[in-house]
Amino acid sequence: MRKALAEAELALHEGEIPIGAVVVCKDRIIARAHNLTETLTDVTAHAEMQAITMAANELGGKYLTDCTLYVTVEPCPMCAGAIGWAQVPRIIYGAADPKRGFREYAPRVLHPKAESKGGILEEECRQLMQDFFKSRR
């Protein structure tokens, strides 16, 4: 999660909503990404989406069945849908997102056997988001 937070900080410096994601496969980081929706002018360029695409590219296969996704904020329904399609079995996130998160809006889109767990480095993940939105006001 520290590496995902480092990615989120990169996003912050680029004027992006500071969310970072990392995919780990067999103790090795195979993808790291941060939100690039402003830079790419593309709502689909969330950290998780890019990390999933990168990880599949690295592994040479669509399914990430041996992977863990770390992301600094609870995934939105779009990202959770992608995580479900990729059959990621383990999702670890930092800050909860009750207003936009998948648990409220799409609770059944992850793979049925997937586990998700939040609250890891929660305070730091949330603080980055708060700092960003405060600076925008």
Next chain:
Amino acid sequence: MRKALAEAELALHEGEIPIGAVVVCKDRIIARAHNLTETLTDVTAHAEMQAITMAANELGGKYLTDCTLYVTVEPCPMCAGAIGWAQVPRIIYGAADPKRGFREYAPRVLHPKAESKGGILEEECRQLMQDFFKSRR
């Protein structure tokens, strides 16, 4: 929807699940895409996702607030999430997808004011899907 169907037929010829999408803005087609998940080895390469990215690129802005998205099959939660983020106000689809569609799994992810309507060229859209899955058995 005929143009979206033509895209779905392209997907079929490429061995992809035959789904096509088109984005129309002020009576002009600004994006057309078909499913490329196998070709790109990427679960995120659904027709709608690519069409949204293309349309934003064409317009030079992330939000597709003057657009209509046509897609041959009811969007999944991932795509519906992206459609929501892009604030697409009008979604027209062909065949319903009760097993994977957003209406069952993520009914509140579209923009609150968005309208969605299914059943347009439904039979042809569904037939393409059935032909594909039959050929795979």
